[in-house]
Amino acid sequence: MPSSAYIKQRTIELYDSLPMVKEERIKCIAVRDEIIDLNYKFFGYVASSTYADNAQYEDKLQTALMAFLGMWWKYKFAPEYRTDLSFSVFFKPRLSEEIRRYLCSVSNTTRRTVCMKAAKQLGKHWAEITFDDISKVNLPPNDMIALKAVLGANIPADI
Numbered sequence: 001m002p003s004s005a006y007i008k009q010r011t012i013e014l015y016d017s018l019p020m021v022k023e024e025r026i027k028c029i030a031v032r033d034e035i036i037d038l039n040y041k042f043f044g045y046v047a048s049s050t051y052a053d054n055a056q057y058e059d060k061l062q063t064a065l066m067a068f069l070g071m072w073w074k075y076k077f078a079p080e081y082r083t084d085l086s087f088s089v090f091f092k093p094r095l096s097e098e099i100r101r102y103l104c105s106v107s108n109t110t111r112r113t114v115c116m117k118a119a120k121q122l123g124k125h126w127a128e129i130t131f132d133d134i135s136k137v138n139l140p141p142n143d144m145i146a147l148k149a150v151l152g153a154n155i156p157a158d159i
Helices: 005-017 020-025 029-038 040-049 055-075 087-105 108-122 129-135 141-152
Strands: none
Touching: 005 087, 020 055, 020 108, 029 040, 029 055, 040 055, 040 087, 040 141, 055 129, 108 129, 108 141
């Protein structure tokens, strides 16, 4: 098992060996695969530390890897991003966001907003609102529709 210092050094060496031209960089599949192999534990860490409704670790790991495949070549080269960041600092927020986008049925900001409105009426914390509480609140029609969608999104439909 390689040490973390070796993994960091080798990852930087691999990125430094990539060509400057984007199209040529994307074609360096062997380099990409070695980077994934070296940093596999990092992808596991991202998967385990990212919250997604009812998502299993394996799904989050696969999503992180899939997202990495779509952006691996940007690190250290994309002018719109800072190029002085470490591998983990660059990829952790981006991969976490991709996991949430792909696996969360409703964004947490939407959930929080409508649940806070209901929670205010019920005297509960917004995270404690359940599907059973819908009948106990009086919200505008659009908010009720959103609340039903948000709270019912994680209840599997009976086929």
